[in-house]
Structures are given as C-alpha cells and as structure tokens.
Amino acid sequence: MRKLELFKFDVQFQIRHGFYPAYALVSLLYIGLLSILPAPYVEQASILIIFTDPSVLGFFFVGGLVLLERDQSTFSTLFVSPIRIHEYLFSKVISLTTLSCLSSSIIFITVHESHLNYFPFIIAVMLCSIFFTLLGILLAVRVDSVNMFLYMSPALVIVFYLPLLDFFNLIDSFLVYLLPTKAVLLLLEGSFNTLSLWDYFYAIAVLTPWISIAYMLTLHEFQRFLRTKCF
Incomplete structure (x- = not known):
C-alpha cells in the first residue's frame, strides 16, 4: 500500500512540475x-530517438528530483516515517x-x-528506463549539486552508449554484447523484425544482472548518503 501511495504522489508531483506536459511536447517534436x-x-531514426531520449529520461529527471528533495531536507523527515528506502526507490523508478x-x-x-511488434x-x-533511473539515483547521491550531476553524467553513461557504434556498423566487437544497452537495441530492432527465443533469452540474461547490480549499488549508496548527509 505504501508503494502505491508513493507512486501516486510521485506521478502527481511530476505532473504538477510539468514533466508530463514537457514530454508530451517532446514527443510531438x-x-x-x-x-x-x-x-x-525512419526505422533507424526511431530506434535512435527512443534509445537516447525517452528510454533514459529517468536518469536526468531523477537526478534533479533527488537533489531537490535533499536541498529541501525531505530525507531528514521522510525516513523517520514507516517508509523504507526500497519503497522510495521503487516509487521513483516505476x-x-x-x-x-x-x-x-x-x-x-x-x-x-x-507496423510494430x-x-x-x-x-x-521498460528495462532500459529502470536501469538508467537507478544509475541516476546512484550518481545523485554521490554529488553535491545539479551542476556536478550534469558534469559527471557523461563519464557514467558514455560506456553504455558504445553499442550505438555497432548499431551504425562502425565497429564489430562481441564485447558490446556484454552491455545492457546492446540488449535494449536488439529488442528495439525486434520491434520491426522477428526475434528468436535466443534473442529474448540473451536480452533478459544480460539486462537482469545489470539491473540487479545497479539496484544493489544504488541501495548501498543511498543508505550511506542518509547516514552521512542527513542524520
């Protein structure tokens, strides 16, 4: 029940602060x-747009949200309530x-x-957004300002954009298949083609551990952040 209430609060907050109208305009553009x-x-451009913007919007939005809540001293009161850290993370990510x-x-x-699968x-x-939103929280609790967040963001995410070089046939390396974003691109390409069971198995097998690791790191850093910065 708390997760649902937090989710509703976050959605209402995002609507009130213009997230939904802003991305309605971005979508139209x-x-x-x-x-x-x-x-x-059109097909290749569509995949590129979804991969580089809507799918990773959570990374940048959540960074601003977490830093805003920290500046407003929200965490000092939020976590003396029954709310648990994993519920907070769940709400932000979902x-x-x-x-x-x-x-x-x-x-x-x-x-x-x-013409779309x-x-x-x-x-x-969904999986790309979950992964990058967790990364956004991870970075947000490690920096002291929005400017620092924006400065550090490229260093954190650039490696995950390397599969784009393979997507555009600029490189041909099996190493990109170890990255979660290669699995995301494969699934997006599957929106216009037929994927085999092996393709699905590969995508889930790569994305699941990456998301799990991102969650564990984010949870650990958030706990450290609360201990050292809020109490």
Whole structure:
C-alpha cells in the first residue's frame, strides 16, 4: 500500500512540475521530425530517438528530483516515517519508467501505426528506463549539486552508449554484447523484425544482472548518503 501511495504522489508531483506536459511536447517534436524523414531512414531514426531520449529520461529527471528533495531536507523527515528506502526507490523508478513508456509508445505507435511488434518494444523501454533511473539515483547521491550531476553524467553513461557504434556498423566487437544497452537495441530492432527465443533469452540474461547490480549499488549508496548527509 505504501508503494502505491508513493507512486501516486510521485506521478502527481511530476505532473504538477510539468514533466508530463514537457514530454508530451517532446514527443510531438519527435513525431514531427520522423514524419518528414525519408522512409528508408525512419526505422533507424526511431530506434535512435527512443534509445537516447525517452528510454533514459529517468536518469536526468531523477537526478534533479533527488537533489531537490535533499536541498529541501525531505530525507531528514521522510525516513523517520514507516517508509523504507526500497519503497522510495521503487516509487521513483516505476513512476519515471511509466512516463518513459508512455512517451516512447506515443512516438512509436503514431509513427509506425500497426507496423510494430509491441512486445519487445515495451520490454526494451521498460528495462532500459529502470536501469538508467537507478544509475541516476546512484550518481545523485554521490554529488553535491545539479551542476556536478550534469558534469559527471557523461563519464557514467558514455560506456553504455558504445553499442550505438555497432548499431551504425562502425565497429564489430562481441564485447558490446556484454552491455545492457546492446540488449535494449536488439529488442528495439525486434520491434520491426522477428526475434528468436535466443534473442529474448540473451536480452533478459544480460539486462537482469545489470539491473540487479545497479539496484544493489544504488541501495548501498543511498543508505550511506542518509547516514552521512542527513542524520
């Protein structure tokens, strides 16, 4: 019940502070851009847009949210209540993943209509958003300001964008298959093609441990942050 209440609060907070209107506008801009591209480039451009923006919006939004809540001394009172850290993390991750899925779905369904395999698409967006939102929280509790968060962000996430080089046939290395974002790109490509059971197995087998590690690191750093900065 607490998780549901926290989730509802976070969604309402995001709506009140313009997250949903902002990404409604962003989605419309992307739809407009994709609608004027030559047909042979639309599929690849769609995957690139979803991979680099809506799927990872949680990383940047959650960083700002956590730093804002810290500056407002929210944590000093929040965790003397019955709320647990894992419930707080769950709410932040799922609420932003919901926004990510909505934005991505609007773009893809509008542009590609029925020419879309929705199952691998939504798995890709959901798992990618969960992973990057956790990374955003992890970084947010390690820095002291929004400017520092933005400065450090590229150093943390750039390695996860390396599979784009393989996506555009600029490199050919099996090492990219060890990264969770390669699995995300494979699933997004599967939105337009047929994936084998092995493809699904590979994607889940790679993404699950990465998400688990990101969660454990984030939980540990959040606990350390609360001990050293809030109490």
